[in-house]
Amino acid sequence: MIELSNLTKAYKDVKALDDVSFTVAAGSVTGFLGPNGAGKSTALRILVGLARATSGSATVLGRPYAELHNPAAQVGTLLDAGAQHPGRTGREVLTLGALTLGLPKQRVDEILDLVGLTSKESRRTLGGYSLGMRQRLGIGHALLGSPRVLILDEPANGLDPQGIQWMRGLLRGLAGAGCAVLLSSHLLHEVEQVADHIVLIARGRVLAKGTPAELSQGRTLEQTFLDLTSHADRSPA
């Protein structure tokens, strides 16, 4: 459902992405894991057509995202929960999304229920939202069109432990219903319990990919993660 092949993004003197390839199948949750600055957001923005690759390709449902019609009806995205107008209410953000997608307004209330925002909270402006509330709103926005593919950049950031547990249940449920889920994180424990595949990235290169069991190879996954990323950190730029 999602395919990145040999994706490279080069700036003047640095490669933000270097030959990144992986796929996300229907019915699975893939954790895109790597330290801050590893290139996760760059890869996801190219995937959603907001940035251009230097070479390689990225497709969703077999086509470049930007070629999809009404893409959010098939592919839900949350790229930055903080990127919101502080003067807009949560309900209004969802309403704008529903209007664009061509959905009835009752969908807004369904989504608010789903992500656990009360009616009162939904009428407050985002300037007063915690990061956790913004994440819930952003996840809800991504789910407006009942998409088959879900792309979430650091969705667990700012969520409290209950929130993280809620998100795990939500994403497992969506994958169980056949949805392809790709979520990025810089924190291993956020993804290891929800993802059935992990793509480990650092300094723009994929260091390892596979199931959590394959990656840990008898050790703890954390040890593997630290070994691989610390090596990448020491290598010359």
Added chain:
Amino acid sequence: MTATAAPIPFPRLLAVETRKLFDTRSGKIMTAVLVALTVAVIAARGLVAGPDYQLLVGTAGVGYGTLLPVLGIFTVTGEWSHRTALTTFALEPRRWRVIAAKCVPPLVTAVLAALFAMLVAVPVTAVVAGVEGVAPTWDVDVAALLGWTASCVLGVASGLALGLLLLNAPAAIVISLSATIVWSGVRLLGDLGRTLAEWLDLNTAAMPLMAGDLTGADAVRLAVAAAFWIVVPAVAGTVRVTRKEVT
């Protein structure tokens, strides 16, 4: 409940972008300021200058000349200041459609603002005439009123174009506001300065339009100024937005 994978119809984008103009506190404040200022300026001028309808309508232009370009600027730069472009262009990757949908409501607002000034000037003229015991002047030069309305639209368009080109509200506003001052300086630079202003300053070039006596030569000068301030920056800005990496 499923949304269809058909292209998003343009009227739907238009409805969403119109809604975005008024669904934040700043948008509501801007509208309120525009309305209040129109009423205040026309009423004040009426008290000072007497009940001359056409004169009072034109008075609103003093505020519009500044506010309408700023409205245009805010409309096209807002998504970059708050980074909501991430969401907007993920929902509609064909960015030029979003830009087109964004430009329509402020242009319509310019026409509505002009009509509003014409409306407000009616009771003000009547009341001032009644209070001061003077006969009101209702003479209307239709060509001038139409030309003035068109100049309001041009003002918004120049703000939209500048905003699209710079994608930065403060920079675009500074340029938009200081242009008036710079051109009044240029006009003082003898014949060359005056000629430059006639061809390249949108406000100078639009004066015959506002006076309702646009000749063929005036129209050519206005077209050149409009190309310089509206067409070129709008096209360059649209190309920039469609190619820009959204972060």
